[in-house]
Amino acid sequence: MSSDILSFIIFLPAVVAFGLMITTRDVNTIRNIAFLTTTVILAMVLKIYIEFVPSAGMQFVTNVPWIETYGINYYVGLDGFSLTILLMIAILIPTSYLLLWEGKTKGYWINMLLVQTGVTGTLLSLDVVLFYFFWEVMLLPVFLLIGLYGFGNKVFTTIKVTVYTMVGSLLMFIAILYLGVAYHNEFGVWSFAYDKLMQITTIPYDTRVWLFLAFLTAFAIKIPIFPLHTWIMETYKNAPTGAVFLLSSIMAKLGVYAIVRFMIPIFPEIYVEFSTWFVAIGLFGLIYFGIAALMQDDIKRMFAYSSASHLSFISAGIFSLNSYGINGALYLIIAHAIATGALFLLVGLMQEQTGFKTIKDLGGIAKKAPIFTFIFAIMLFANVGLPGTNGFVSELLIIFGIYEFNHTLGYIGALTVIIGAAYMLWMFQRAILQDRPEGAPELTMRDLKVKEIIGLIPWVILVFLMGLYPEIFINKFEPTVTHYLNDILHIGASK
Amino acid sequence: MSQFLYLIPALTVLIGALVLMFMSMYEKFTVKNFIVVSSLFLLIALGFTLSDVGNSYSVQPYEHFLSNVLTFDTFSNFFNILLIAGTLLTLLIGEHYFQHRSYFKGEFFSILLFALFGMMVLAHANELVTAYIALEIASFSVYIMVGYNTEDSKRVEAIFKYLVLGSFIGAFYLLGVVLVYGATQSTNLADISAFILTASSDDMILVYIGLTLILFTFLFKVAAFPFQSWVLDVYRGAPMVITAYMASTFKIAIFSFFLRAILAYFAPIIDFWDSIIAVIIVLTLVFGTWLAITQQIVKRMLAASSIVHTGYLLLAFIALGYKDGQIINIDSAYATMFYLIAYLLSALGTFGLASHIMSETNVRVTYDDFKGLAHERPFLAAMMTIFLFSLAGIPSTIGFIGKFYVFTEAINAGYTGLTIVAIFATIVSVYYYFKLIAVMYFYPAPLTCSIEGFNDKRVSTYAIAFVAILTVLGGIGSAIVFFIPSMNIDAIINLTQVAVQSLFIK
Secondary structure, three states, X not given: OOOOHHHHHHHHHHHHHXXXXXXXXXXXXXXXXXXXXXXXXXXXXXXXXXXXOHHHOOEEEEEEEEEHHHOEEEEEEEOHHHXXXXXXXXXXXXXXXXXXXXXXXXHHHHHHHHHHHHHHHHHHEOEHHHHHHHHHHOHHHHHHHHHHHOOXXXXXXXXXXXXXXXHHHHHHHHHHHHHHHHHHHHHOOOOOEHHHHOOOOOOOHHHHHHXXXXXXXXXXXXXXXXXXXXXXXXXXXXXXXXXXXXXXXXHHHHHHHHHHHHHHHHOHHHHHHOHHHHHHHHHXXXXXXXXXXXXXXXXXXXXXXXXXXXXXXXXXXHOOOOHHHHHHHHHHHHHHHHHHHHHHHHHHHXXXXXXXXXXXXXXXXXXXXXXXXXHHHHHHHHHHOOOOOHHHHHHHHHHHHHHHHOHHHHHHHHHHHHHHHHHHHHHHHHHHHOOOOOOOXXXXXXXXXXXXXXXXXXXXXXXXXXXXXXXXXXXXXXXXXXXXXXXXXOOOOOO | OHHHHHHHHHHHHHHHHHHHHHXXXXXXXXXHHHHHHHHHHHHHHHHHHHOOOOOOOEXXXXXXXXXXXXXXXXXXXXXXXXHHHHHHHHHHHOHHHHHOOOOOOHHHHXXXXXXXXXXXXXXXXXXXXXXXXXXXXXXXXXXXXXXXXXXXOHHXXXXXXXXXXXXXXXXXXXXXXXXXXXXXXXXXXXXXXXXXXXXXXHHHHHHHHHHHHHHHHHHHHOOOHHHOHHXXXXXXXXXXXXXXXXXXXXXXXXXXXXXXXXXXXXXXXXXXXXXXXXXXHHHHHHHHHHHHHHOOEHHHHHHHHHHHHHHHHHHHHHOOEEEOXXXXXXXXXXXXXXXXXXXXXXXXXXXXXXXXXXXXXXXXXXXXXXXXXXXXXXXXXXXXXXXXHHHHOOOOOHHHHHHHHHHHHHHHOOOHHHHHHHHHHHHHHHHHHHHHHHHHHHOOOOHHHOOOOOOOOOHHHHHHHHHHHHHHHHHHOOOOOOOOHHHOOHHHHHHHHHHHXXXXXX
């Protein structure tokens, strides 16, 4: 059983979802069952987290043949890196349920469960074809969520986001096949396991660059990295809160994760060679999206840009080639997922209650909903990177990392963080704190319910726990990062 | 007696066709009776073909009587299973449609079985004239069936276009046979193959020209680029169920003969056509994609997308090569056969489901007519989604595995550039397939055409559900979910391997 626990975690939500599909129970029962499922998964993930040995590499591995003719295996397992993200997903999803609790339909909850299978499968698969399988499958429930429960021009948005991400995925697909064929030609057997594909030596340099770019397109679209970001504004604006939460907090992180999991081991030398470019693009994205966020009046669009800005920062950290930067990026993945996830859910709640979508219509929230404002502020500060929060630790590490990589870029990186503080605090002041002007329409806003507060408390605790005692989390994935730097990239962990 | 056993499936279908013909002379039989009787014959034939699954054999029974023009081997048996199963599923899915169209009389089912008989013989044929006769039996049956839709003014255009163009290309085939015969003094594929191995290059000119003409027939029947113009109008004008039949089953029959000819007999010279086919693939993909995105009528969109799928199939076809006395990349033949199965299931599902929905009315042909289907009939919409996913090659459906095999083999054979073109065609296909899904799910149903009392509990629905289950099962296998290794995705590809290997039993 212990080795199958990952399969259980992956497939339990899907099995429950299919079970719920054919029941005729009312929506409350379905939601409760879905919530129970996610808490069961959380319990199992905690069990894994405790049993996990940081120094031991891949653990809980299941490796059984799936498509034997082409050597494709059902190959799942986790190391310190995926474990941290797995824990993050397992905590975020059930608590997000508490915030989405009321007024949803049956299809909404079923799709939420299916997404969980998709994302955990993507996270844990170590065979590239299996990874591709889950990578595509996790998109479909989101497609339905946006199309069914979105706002505005939702059909166009849905098609656009699907085709957009599909372009990247299919380019990656062809690169995957090419790698598999190259492995077959070199070793005489078929395999698509990532640790096997690492051994390929026959592909000429130019081709490797193209393959690298094909992989990168898929991940850069999901993250999104400038200039492949054009889908997110519309999508975040028109999508329902749940889908925005999933896209920004979880799926975007999987794009970064995939870069580390597959691209670094398979193309180490190209990763090193192009790193300057990608750090620069990351920092440019940070500035570009930050300035764009300052300009926004629609609050969801502002958060979309803010999220893109932070993710550019994460990708800059990933490409910084030293343990500060990469550890910091991984840490920011978690920190950002918590902060942005909470903020998107709170903003969704605010929109639902007040019916206003733009910052200038809002204002006076603080008086009506003090607890809401309090938690909103904590998440905002974590997002900005105030000392004491997890955002601070991670941004500091990334800036160190970039500084060590290249001093000039390091200075730029340190300065740009101010932009993030600017748009966030300005928005907070205008939308939440400021009193409403005379004659403005009456604001209907309730404060958080007990259930929602319970849902948010673990996040608040995590924000501070990760901000004050980072080593308990970093210790879990640091050996993995060191292993990457020493054994895969051969550039040494500079710590 | 043992030799006779091999003939039983084809003879069962032939006898079934004759029985149905006699039945149609009596007024008292209803359409339902005909469906039951033809299903019964098809089930018997299917039972006999299935009993040989897994055996590897190759025989040419009754030499004096059949003069070695028909080969009965695992390969033909494999295709017979697909053809019979395809026909049976078409019949069952169409049950609803047949009963609500007054023009489907008894003789229709007889013609359907004659078409199947022609296709089955085609799968056995190893002689050019026999193949031509089998092809024409099947084609003429299909011509008639295309024209059955007396309620649709488009049918005249459809049948004439198909008949005239089909006969025209048939003439090309005959000319090709004549030229090949002129060079080799034989129409038997085995003799031609022996001639190719020994002939000097001067003697080969006629053979090349003749075989190229025959190749054109093949490209016409599978609707590859310069010969695709008939597809849209014929598919549009034909009754929906027949469109499903043509798109899925008929295509398989065409491939069965040409795969046999190429793999077992013409292997030494297949690389001669590589550059032609490469150009054709690119144009087929580009042109099919362009046609598909411009269509407003769902049936025409599906017809156009079937051209794109032909492009994928040809991609696996071109990956076959020949070097030092043996076929290289034989795996791509398996990929082709797997893709045929994948396409059979998905196309049959989509066309069949569309016919099921529009059985009682004549609406539901443009995108707009599919609006709100998910709210009216969620299960049908869910199954339609599965089929469209499969056509688009989304993982967890058999279509993805099919594309995986085809693209891997194409890259393996060095056709990376062509594969990239195919990938771009796939990207665009996501757009036009997902558009239909979006229409079904994201719009409310228009008030005017909500059909009251639509009966979901009928044979058609169950047959479609069966196909949907196969589509998903073929895409994820059973090992990953249920931990049953014996029912895995590999089972199908292993069957194709056994089938292809039986071609080389001498």
